[in-house]
Amino acid sequence: MATAGSSPFLSCPLLKSTHANSGRYRRLSLHRPMAASTDQKSSPATVAMQNGRLSDLREKKRKETNELASNIYSNPEEIPDEKGKPLEDYLEECTDLMIESKAGPPRWFTPLECRSHTSDSPLLLFLPGIDGMGLGLIKHHSKLGKIFDMWCLHIPLTDKTSFTDLVKLVERTVRSECKRSPNRPIYIVGESVGACIALDVAARNPDVDLVLILANPATSFSRSQLQSLTPLLQFMPSQLLTYLPYMMNMASGDHLRMVLENAVKGLMPHQTVGELTQDLDAMSSYLSVLADILPGETLVWKLQMLKSASASANSHLHAVKAQALLLSSGKDQLFPSQEEAQRLYHRLPKCEIRTFEESGHFLFLEDGFDLVTTIKGASFYRHGKNLDYVSDYMPPTPYEFKKIYESHRLILAVTSPVMLSTLEDGKVVRGLAGIPSEGPVLFVGYHMLLGFELAPLVLQFMMERSILLRGIAHPMMFNRLKEGKMLDLASFDTYRLMGAVPVSGPNFYKLLSSKSHALLYPGGVREALHRKGEAYKLFWPEQSEFVRMASRFGAKIVPFGVVGEDDIGELVLDYNEQMQIPSLRTFIKELTEEVVQLRTDANGEVSNQDVHLPGVIPKFPGRFYYYFGKPIETEGRKEELRNREKSHELYLHVKSEVEKCIAYLKEKREEDPYRDLLPRLLYQATHGFTAEVPTFEI
Template structure:
C-alpha cells in the first residue's frame, strides 16, 4: 500500500528481503520512503531509510500496479478475472509454521526501518473489485502470521501486512496513525468499498481502536484472539518479571513460554488435514520433529528489550480499546481459541459479543493462542459463512457469492467419514433419450437450470445434493432457502451452525421471486423445494408426500428465461431416522408447545394467506431416533426444455399443465426409488462397510441397484 504524500518525491528502494528461489513462499517488499535532499527522486539500493512515519509499499515489487502521488492506482494490479471456478485451489496447507519461521528470520535480518506495509508474492493477484484487507500482527510484529492463509485470502482481497521491526519503538499512538492513514487513503480512493482489518492478538486491539476512532468508515473487523483481556491473562505479569530478569537468564524465559504459545500438534496438522488416518498418524510425528528445532527463532523475534516494549504496547492497546468499545459500529467477527494458554480468549470473545453492536463469535475448542497458524481455522471460510464478505457498501447474497474451494469441500461436513457412512447417497439421472444412468450425466452443464423436487425430513437431502453437484460436475447448486435460516437463533446456535455454514458457503439464497429471477438471469443451476418447510418438517407418516401449492409459482419465471426444468425425487429418510415426536405431538405437550411458540416469534410464514395444509409452516425441531443407517436415493427425471417457449410465459393453461407435469414426474421418481431400492444389495450399512473393507483404497463408489 503506497502512502506517498502529494508533496513528496518517491525513492524506490530494493527488496526488503527475498527468500531462496526454491522456497515455496517468496516475499519481496520494495519500499518507497519519503525522503528529501540530494538523493530525492533517485534510485537507492541501500538499507531502508529511517523516517518518522510509515514506509510505504511499491506494488510493482509484487507484480502489481502502484499508487502514484496523485492517488491513482494502476488497474493491472487486479486480475481481469471476475469469478473463480468452483473447487478452485486455495493453497491451504502448502505454507505452514515452517514457512512462517523462515520468513520471520529474513524479516529480522532486514530490520532497521520504521513500521511498513508489505504484500506477499504468495497472495497473487486478487479478483477484480476485491476489497482491501489490512493484516495487523500480534506481539511478534513480523506480519508473517498470515502465511497459512495468504493464497486463499489473496484471491478475495488485496492483502497488505503490517511489519513492525524488532528494533522499532514506535509508540501505540504512532501505530494507530500508520493504520489510520492507510485506512483514510483507501476510503478516499474507494468510498463505496469496505475495508477489512484482520487483527491477531495485539493487532486485534489495534483494529478495535481504529474502528472506534473512525465510526463513519465502512470497516469490517476479523479478530483472532484479540488481546483486550490482557489484564486477566498470563502475559500481564510478564512485564515486571522481564525487567527484573537478568539478561543472561532470558533464554530460560523464552524456552519456558514456547510450549504455551500455541498448539503445535494443530500447527503440524495444517499440511495433512485431507489425508487418511493411517497417513496422518505416520506424517504427524515427522512434521513435529521438523518444526520444533525451528522454534529457536522465537528468541530472535522476541529479544528481551523488544518483548518488554511490546508488552507495554499491548497493555496500552487493551486499556484504550476497552474504553472505546461503545463507539464501534463496524461488523466484527471474533475467532477465539478454547485452549489458549496465554489469554482467556474464549471468555473474552463472548464478552465482546455482549458489548459490541454487531459481533459474531466462532470458538475453536482445541486451538491455542497462535490460531492463524493452526489447523481447523480457515479464515476465508468463516468470513464467507458469517456473510461479511462483500465487495461494495451493501452485502448482496448473489453478487458477493465466492465459489467453494477444494479445501472448503474436503473439510466440510459432507466429506467426513461418519457422514458418508451414515448417508452414502446414490444419485441417478435421466438422459434426454430417456435412459437412466447412475450419476449426474443427465444434468445439463449450461444453465439456466431449475431443479425441483421434494424435501426430506430436516432437509437431509440438501447437503448430499449440493456436494455431489460440486464434486462431480463442478456446478454450484444455488438452493432457495427460507430467509430465517440465514438469521440464526441463539437457542439453536450450537446445533445449527454446521448446517447453516454449509448452505451459506454452498451458495444458498433466501427464497424470493426476485432472487429466483436474478439466478436464472445469471444462467445458474437453482434448487427449489415448492413444499418448503412444511415438507422439511413433516409429520409422522408423511415421508415422500408433497405439500405443494395448487397453482404454479415458479414455472412462469422458468419459461420466461427458457430454463431447463428437472424434476427429481428423493427417498431414504425412513432408513436413517424414526420420527418420535412431531409437531402435532408437541402441540399436545404444554412445555413443548411453549418452546415451539417461542421459536416462532418473529418468524415469517412465506405461505401465509394460502389455503390448505401448505400454509401450516411453523418452525419446530421434531424429535427423532437415529436408525442403523440405510441409504439416501435421488432420481433426476428427464429434462423438460422450455427454450423457445419464452412467449408462452403468459399462457396460464400452458403454465398450469407444465406445473402438473413437474409434480407428476416428482411423484413418479419417488415411487420408482421406493421400488428399486429393495433391489439394492448395499442398502444396509453393514453391507457397505464390508464392501469398503474388501475394496480398501478403491476410489469407486459403493455399488447400488441397476437402473
C-alpha cells in the first residue's frame, strides 16, 4: 500500500526550458534523467512518565486526538474540489508553444507540474489529438505528475511529419526507455489520432510492456462526419477555411452538410452565414479550441493525416497484444466513439471500456473527468510487469473520497448507521474508539444480503478514524472468465478505488504483512446471497481459513456483527425458488459460468457459490447496526496456533463471537426509539441534519 513520509524525487536540471520567459514546460534532453531524494528526519522521542500505565493511557489519548484532528476525511462536505487549470490556461500555453516552436520536428517535453514523481514511477507518454500541442492533459498534470514520469509529444503547427514517421518517433522512444528500465511498464495515453499512433506502436512492439489508454480513438474515422468532409476540402474557398474548425464542432451533422454543399457550389447565402454565426455564438468555449490554435490549412493537413492514421491502425489491430483501457464519450460529435469502443473491445485481447455518457470528444479537457481516478478505479496502475493489488495500490485522495461519499450519501442518510466497538477493558462504546489504530488488523464478520453493509462500514471507518478497510473480495469484481450477462467491471470501480483485493492466499499474506486493516467475510457469496429464513445465519467453512495466517503476523482479529437488512427490504424470490423456473435457472447457470468459482473442493452449503440476483422488495427503511467485539490477540501465539486443533478452536471462538455480536444487536435494536426513519427525520429536523441521531442505551 502506498505510504507517505519521504520527500518526493525531483527532476534534475537536465531538463532544458524551451521558453525562457514562461518556464511552464521543459523539453527533455537526450541524457538520462537523474533523481535525488532527501530523508525526512523523525521527531525526538517522547520522554516516558514515571507511572507507566498513566503514560500509556495519555499516549493513547494523544494519538486518538491527533488522529481526529489530522483526519482529512472526517468531513467530506468540507473537502475542496480538485479543479485543474481552466481552459483559458490551456489556450494561453498553447499560444506560448506556437510562438516558440512554429517549426521544427516533433519533440517531447515535461510540464513543470509533473516533476514530483518518485524514482520507480512508470513512464507515461502522452500523444495528442488533432491539435498536436501536447497540452491536452493540462487539467490532470498535477495528479499525473505524482505517480508517473510524464512526457508529452508536441508537434509544431507547420510540421508535416507523416503518420508513419510519428509512429517511428514514438517507437524509438519506447524501445529506448524499455532498454533503460526493462522492468517498468510504459503507459501511452492517446486521444483521437494519438490513439492510432499508440495502437500502431503496440502492434510493432509486442515484446514491450505497454499499457494503452485510448480516448475516443480516430480508428472510427471512416464512419465519422469528418470522412464526408475530407473529399470536399479541395473545393472549399480559401476564405471559408478560416471557419472550418468551428464547422467541424457544430453539433448538427445535417447543418454541417448543408453548409458544405453550399460552399462547394460556390454559394454562401446571407441567411446561411447568419445561421452559422448564431451556431458559433452558442457553442461552448472548449469546442472552439481547435479554431483558436489551428489555422484552416493546417487543419486540412491534420484531417488528411487522420484518414491514413485510421487505416493504418485498423490494419494492425490483430498484432496488438498490449493491455488497453478505452475511454469512450457518449456525446462525441466527431466520432461514433461508443460504437468504436465496442468494436475495439472485441478486437483487442486485453481490453476494458469506461464510458462517459455526458462527455464530448475533448474528454481530457472537461471538468467532470479525472484521468487518475479512472486509471486507479480500473486497476490499471502498476509499477512492474504484473499488477500487485497491495503494493501498487494508492489510497483515495480526499476529493476522490468526497465523490464516493456523495454517491452513497442517500444510503447513509436513510440507514443512519449505529456503530459500537469494544474497548480493551471490555466496555462497549458508541463509535469506533475500540478499533486498533495500528495493523495488522483482521475484521471478520457477517455479510448481509447483497452486501448492503459495505458502503456505510467503509465510509464510516474513513470519516471517524481515517482507517482504510481493505476488503478481500470475490474475483468477479476484477475479471471474467467470459463475457455475458454479468454486470460490467466498471460497476466495481469504487470498490477497487477503496482498496478491495481479489481473494487469494498471496493477497491475504501481503495485506497482513503490510500491516493493513483487512476485511474478511468467511461466508462469502453464499452468505451474501442467502435464502429465505437464513438472515443472520453464518455460512462458514468447516475448516479454519484465516487463523494461522493472522497469527503469523500477530494480527488482531476483530469479530463483528451487523443487522438491519430485514428493515430495508424483504426477500420475496430466493435462489431455491428461482431454480424452479426454467428461464431463471438457465440465467443463473450462465451468470455462474462467467465468474471464477471458489471453494469448489469444500463441503456443505458454503460450496454453493451460484451467482444470482435475489428478488427483494424495499421496505420503509429502518436502521443499520454494527457491533465490533473486543480484539482477539494472536501476537506471540504463532507456534501455538500451528497446531490444527488449537487453530480450529480459535476459529470457532471467532465465529461464536460474531454470532454473539449479531444476537446483541437484534435484541438491543428493539429498544431504539429511532429505529424507524420518521423519528430520525423528526430528530434531525429539530437538531440539524448533521446531528448524530441517538440510539438505545448501551
